[in-house]
Amino acid sequence: MTIGRNLVDIGYMDTLASGDSPLHRLDARAKIFTTFLLIIAVVSFDKYVVSALAPFFLYPVFLVVVGGLPSGYIARKVLLVAPFAVLVGVFNPFLDRQVLFHLGAAGVTGGWVSFASILARFALTVSAALALFSITGINSLCEALARSGVPRPFVVQLLFLNRYLFVLTGEAERISRARALRSCGGTKMGLRVFTQIVGHLLLRTLDRAERVYRAMRCRGFDGHIRIVKSSGIGRPEIVFMLGWAVLFAIFRFVNVSLVLGEAVEGFIR
Amino acid sequence: MHMADALISPAVGGTMWVISGGLIAFSAKKVREEADDRKIPLMGVLGAFIFAAQMLNFSIPGTGSSGHLGGGMILAILLGPWSAFLVMASVLAVQALFFADGGLLALGCNIFNLGFFTCFLAYPFIYKQIAGNSAGKKRILLGATLAGILGLQFGAFGVVLETVFSGISELPFRTFILMMQPIHLGIGVVEGLVTSSVVMFVMKVRPEILTAVVEKAPIGVSIKKTALSLAAAAVFTGAALSWFASADPDGLEWAMLRTSGKEKLESNGKVHGFLASLQEKTAFLPDYGFKKSIAEPGVAIKEGEQEGGAGPGAEATWPAVDPGTSTAGLVGGFITLLAVAVTGFALKRRKIAA
Amino acid sequence: MSHYMVEADDLQYSYPDGTEALGGISFLIARGESVALVGENGAGKSTLLQHFTGCLFPSGGLLKIAGLPVDRQNLSAVRRSVGMVFQNPDDQLFMPTVFEDVAFGLLNLGVPEAELEGKVMAALETVGAAHLRGRPPYRLSQGEKRTTAIAGVLAMSPDILVMDEPTSSLDPMSRRRLIALLKTFRHTKIIATHDLDFALETCQRTIVIHRGKVTADSSTAEVFRNAELLRRSSLEAPASILQRPCCGGAV
Numbered sequence: 001m002t003i004g005r006n007l008v009d010i011g012y013m014d015t016l017a018s019g020d021s022p023l024h025r026l027d028a029r030a031k032i033f034t035t036f037l038l039i040i041a042v043v044s045f046d047k048y049v050v051s052a053l054a055p056f057f058l059y060p061v062f063l064v065v066v067g068g069l070p071s072g073y074i075a076r077k078v079l080l081v082a083p084f085a086v087l088v089g090v091f092n093p094f095l096d097r098q099v100l101f102h103l104g105a106a107g108v109t110g111g112w113v114s115f116a117s118i119l120a121r122f123a124l125t126v127s128a129a130l131a132l133f134s135i136t137g138i139n140s141l142c143e144a145l146a147r148s149g150v151p152r153p154f155v156v157q158l159l160f161l162n163r164y165l166f167v168l169t170g171e172a173e174r175i176s177r178a179r180a181l182r183s184c185g186g187t188k189m190g191l192r193v194f195t196q197i198v199g200h201l202l203l204r205t206l207d208r209a210e211r212v213y214r215a216m217r218c219r220g221f222d223g224h225i226r227i228v229k230s231s232g233i234g235r236p237e238i239v240f241m242l243g244w245a246v247l248f249a250i251f252r253f254v255n256v257s258l259v260l261g262e263a264v265e266g267f268i269r
Numbered sequence: 270m271h272m273a274d275a276l277i278s279p280a281v282g283g284t285m286w287v288i289s290g291g292l293i294a295f296s297a298k299k300v301r302e303e304a305d306d307r308k309i310p311l312m313g314v315l316g317a318f319i320f321a322a323q324m325l326n327f328s329i330p331g332t333g334s335s336g337h338l339g340g341g342m343i344l345a346i347l348l349g350p351w352s353a354f355l356v357m358a359s360v361l362a363v364q365a366l367f368f369a370d371g372g373l374l375a376l377g378c379n380i381f382n383l384g385f386f387t388c389f390l391a392y393p394f395i396y397k398q399i400a401g402n403s404a405g406k407k408r409i410l411l412g413a414t415l416a417g418i419l420g421l422q423f424g425a426f427g428v429v430l431e432t433v434f435s436g437i438s439e440l441p442f443r444t445f446i447l448m449m450q451p452i453h454l455g456i457g458v459v460e461g462l463v464t465s466s467v468v469m470f471v472m473k474v475r476p477e478i479l480t481a482v483v484e485k486a487p488i489g490v491s492i493k494k495t496a497l498s499l500a501a502a503a504v505f506t507g508a509a510l511s512w513f514a515s516a517d518p519d520g521l522e523w524a525m526l527r528t529s530g531k532e533k534l535e536s537n538g539k540v541h542g543f544l545a546s547l548q549e550k551t552a553f554l555p556d557y558g559f560k561k562s563i564a565e566p567g568v569a570i571k572e573g574e575q576e577g578g579a580g581p582g583a584e585a586t587w588p589a590v591d592p593g594t595s596t597a598g599l600v601g602g603f604i605t606l607l608a609v610a611v612t613g614f615a616l617k618r619r620k621i622a623a
Numbered sequence: 624m625s626h627y628m629v630e631a632d633d634l635q636y637s638y639p640d641g642t643e644a645l646g647g648i649s650f651l652i653a654r655g656e657s658v659a660l661v662g663e664n665g666a667g668k669s670t671l672l673q674h675f676t677g678c679l680f681p682s683g684g685l686l687k688i689a690g691l692p693v694d695r696q697n698l699s700a701v702r703r704s705v706g707m708v709f710q711n712p713d714d715q716l717f718m719p720t721v722f723e724d725v726a727f728g729l730l731n732l733g734v735p736e737a738e739l740e741g742k743v744m745a746a747l748e749t750v751g752a753a754h755l756r757g758r759p760p761y762r763l764s765q766g767e768k769r770t771t772a773i774a775g776v777l778a779m780s781p782d783i784l785v786m787d788e789p790t791s792s793l794d795p796m797s798r799r800r801l802i803a804l805l806k807t808f809r810h811t812k813i814i815a816t817h818d819l820d821f822a823l824e825t826c827q828r829t830i831v832i833h834r835g836k837v838t839a840d841s842s843t844a845e846v847f848r849n850a851e852l853l854r855r856s857s858l859e860a861p862a863s864i865l866q867r868p869c870c871g872g873a874v
Contacts, residue, residue, distance in 0.1 A: 013367055014759065039374050044279045047436065051602030054609070061613040065620065081370065085273050091440045103599075118276065125274035129373050133366045139719040139759070141366070151297030153309075157359045159719055160313020165320055165363070166761040167713050172321035191466065194327035198338065198463075199470035205318040206478060211714040212310040218676045218707050219779065220699070220731030223306045228723050228730075228739070260608075261601025310717065 011166070016069055017137025022236075023067040028136050028144035030237035034059075034244045035132045041248045042124050048100065048113050051257035053120045059244065060124065063131035074134070078126050082119075089118035138162045146227055156225045164208075172201055271364070271379050272428060274372025278435035285431065286377030292385060293358055299351040308352055315344060316356045320363070329459055336456070341387030342396065342416055342464040346479070350388045357384035382427040391420035409472075410465040417461030418454060425453035627651045628689055628783055628811045629675070635683035636670055644670040646835040647684065652811060654782075659822035659843060660815040662832035663857035668787075668815040671832065675785050675813065676707045689782055703732070706781030706810075710788045712768035716760035721752065721771050724760065728779040746778035747771075750804060766797025770804070784810040790818045819861035823847060831856050 017024075023031070038059050045052065064071050093111035100110050133141070138158065146155045175197050179189060189197070250256070274282070300308065319340035326335040340360075344353035358380045364370040371379045399412030429445045472479055629652040636645040644667050652658055660668050673679040674686055677698045689704045691697040709715045718724035725743045734742060747753045750770040755763065763771060769789065776784065789805075790798050798821070805812065805825050816822050822829060822843055829846040831839035833856040839846050846852065847860050859865075 011762075014762075018757065036373070039274055039372075040279050043274060043277060043282065043374060051598035051605070054602040054605035057606060057609045058612060061609055062616070065613050065616045068620075081273075081368075084271075085276070089276075091444075095441065122273060125372055125374070129274075129366070138363070138366070142719070151294050153297040153300045154293055154355055154359065156309060157312050157316065157355050158362065160310060160717065161316035161320070161356075161359050161363060163717055163719060163760065164314050164317035168314070168317040168321040169324060172325060176325060189325075189327050191327055191329075191463065194325060195463065195466040195470055197325065198322050199467050199474070201322065202318060202343075202467065202471060203475060203478075205314050206311070206475075208714060209307075209311040209314040211709065211711070212314065212717050213307050214673075214676075214678050215707075215709055215715040216310060216717065216727075217306075217678070218702055218705075219728035219775065220702060221306065221727075222731060223304065223309075225309070226727075226730040228726055229736075255598065255601070257601035257605040258598045259601065260604045261597035261599065264600060264604060265597055 060127040085122040271371030272375040282374035345392035386423040387420040391416035413465035414461030418457035421457035630687040633684035659826035706776035
């Protein structure tokens with residue numbers, strides 16, 4: 001995990017969030033709620049379910065296309081974090097060897113099915129969440145949180161963290177690069193150098209915090225951060241939330257894939 | 270250590286969300302009561318600092334692998350437990366939102382595993398007791414290392430419990446534990462070392478920072494203190510008991526060395542029953558391995574024994590599967606995915622045309 | 624009621640560890656004056672600036688802003704009169720977007736939301752940054768950050784504008800734009816700067832600080848023509864004077 005790439009990542013995500021599409025204009029709360037519905041629906045399935053998960057992909061695809069997000073981008077990010085799911089799920093085929101059904105001559109064990117299920121859930125939940133936040137951006141998110149009753153100190157914390165994320169990661173990158181340039185060949189730093197860098201970074205951070213505080217006081221800061229409100233929940237939001245909720249309910253309780261598959265097989269016969 | 274949504278059941282995820290949410294609300298209340306304006310920019314900037322620091326890797330001497338700073342301890346030392354918890358929660362939230370580092374449903378779990386134990390257990394009960402106000406190098410090193418170990422052991426254990434209770438992964442409890450705990454022991458030691466060296470650095474260069482913070486930090490709660498330690502003890506003993514109970518013969522033999530045979534079998538049944546009823550209450554769809562064990566006490570839970578299929582009297586752990594249904598399901602699944610892709614393209618076309 | 628905007632009378636300040644930063648500074652600044660504060664690093668400029676905003680209180684002597692002594696009682700009134708633009712705009716632009724940052728001060732003053740839009744946009748338009756309203760600060764260039772910070776301060780309608788090294792890290796174009804902008808302001812201005820050409824162009828009066836004391840206080844042109852004074856204060860004449868032999872420059 002290199003610093004540079006991550007900086008570009010957050011910056012890029014934020015650029016995407018300042019785009020303009022019907023989805024961008026929706027109140028963040030509607031989008032967050034719907035995505036949560038998806039995650040809960042997907043995650044509530046039994047461990048051996050795979051095909052029933054397929055129709056849910058409609059949601060992230062919808063977000064990507066209507067939100068104008070670059071499709072390869074989300075897919076790449078999902079692949080990037082996939083190893084973790086693979087790591088924990090990969091034991092399943094070894095531990096669960098009860099054959100569930102046969103594909104032609106080969107028997108497919110429960111372990112493989114549940115492994116596939118894990119991967120599918122993973123792809124769904126991660127892509128939906130990434131798409132959501134590529135469209136929403138942290139500022140709208142924080143406003144949504146504040147208006148939903150999340151404690152103010154936490155929301156303010158998220159805002160400030162986001163504000164200074166670049167500044168600090170930029171500093172860390174610069175110090176790190178300076179060190180790398182002066183360490184002939186040795187790429188990894190030892191504990192002592194790391195401590196020096198982190199220590200200095202910490203001190204500079206504390207100084208900065210003091211300066212920011214001063215700047216805030218000079219402009220009348222009295223302990224309350226007041227957030228400017230934007231649009232509210234209207235008809236488009238209700239339509240969005242209800243529509244997807246209905247779809248998710250259908251997908252959850254009716255195995256659409258099965259229905260389609262049986263129809264096709266029946267048709268072939 | 271960041272958990273993903275794919276491995277969590279809604280029940281576990283939801284419960285942890287409620288717990289973490291409550292902790293956030295409570296910490297926010299405490300921070301507001303402190304009414305220290307200075308903390309507002311400080312917490313934000315320190316959160317960004319933790320982020321940046323976590324991106325720097327260093328090589329762990331002797332192992333050749335690289336490590337990075339967790340940061341919870343440093344936050345707690347600089348800010349006190351409540352603010353530190355909020356900062357950790359915010360860092361984890363941003364990691365989940367923008368880096369997909371940890372799922373959204375699992376965020377509650379992650380905040381608890383990585384925030385609660387460090388800020389409310391390891392810091393006040395270990396670090397502060399050992400290193401607290403005095404500035405001795407040895408005490409800082411000892412306190413930070415022990416606190417790091419404790420915090421990470423509990424955190425790792427939390428991950429194991431949450432994954433196992435969700436029942437999505439087939440990883441058996443014991444294997445998971447044996448995987449997680451030793452690794453995180455090492456990580457805990459490293460965390461402690463790094464924390465103590467950073468603290469000592471700051472002390473050498475700008476000692477007044479630490480003394481100022483230490484004086485301002487609110488003294489710990491008294492009733493809550495006992496409650497917390499009791500809760501921690503309960504978690505730990507519950508886990509230890511279930512480990513004994515679920516163990517295959519080796520572990521049982523070891524337990525036998527300490528207790529008489531009868532006692533062992535009795536506690537076996539009791540804990541089995543307890544865990545099974547717990548599972549029933551928490552599991553969304555209760556067709557997991559635990560249930561099987563009620564019918565056959567002594568059979569290992571979720572071990573490879575499932576290979577042989579369900580034993581006599583045990584319930585089937587999965588719905589009867591008709592081969593025909595499965596292939597139809599697969600075919601249908603592919604067709605659905607295709608349909609989704611086509612819909613996507615169609616929408617895109619419409620967008621460009623519009 | 625004095626008609627001076629800033630009155631310093633034997634102003635002294637020592638750090639908590641005892642080091643003396645300001646050893647008795649006195650000057651008077653009238654309404655509408657533009658005053659440059661120059662001096663080498665460590666001379667005490669920043670310390671003095673912090674007194675103007677009430678971030679520091681004098682250890683001895685007196686400082687009055689708009690007739691009010693700077694102390695804990697008058698703090699909010701003083702801060703409403705003085706608008707400070709910090710050296711590092713990242714320290715000052717702490718809200719998520721440009722609009723919200725400029726609105727920050729206004730909201731703290733209790734301006735109702737209905738008037739907010741008008742006042743924020745007016746300030747942004749004055750500095751030519753209206754198009755940046757939705758941008759997050761980390762996606763602004765140095766020059767844009769500087770002007771946004773100024774807008775944030777302007778929005779609060781201060782009587783006195785205090786600036787700390789406003790041209791540092793600005794490219795020539797942005798610097799030129801800043802000079803043009805400042806020339807349109809009627810506020811009383813106090814600008815601490817190393818950029819002596821900038822001081823020459825924007826401020827009629829210059830106060831030279833050296834080791835916590837005032838070593839010169841007169842018109843900018845006079846100060847910069849006094850080679851001996853500049854040398855003693857560890858300064859040198861700005862390039863625009865150095866290249867004109869009739870003004871005392873070498874060439």
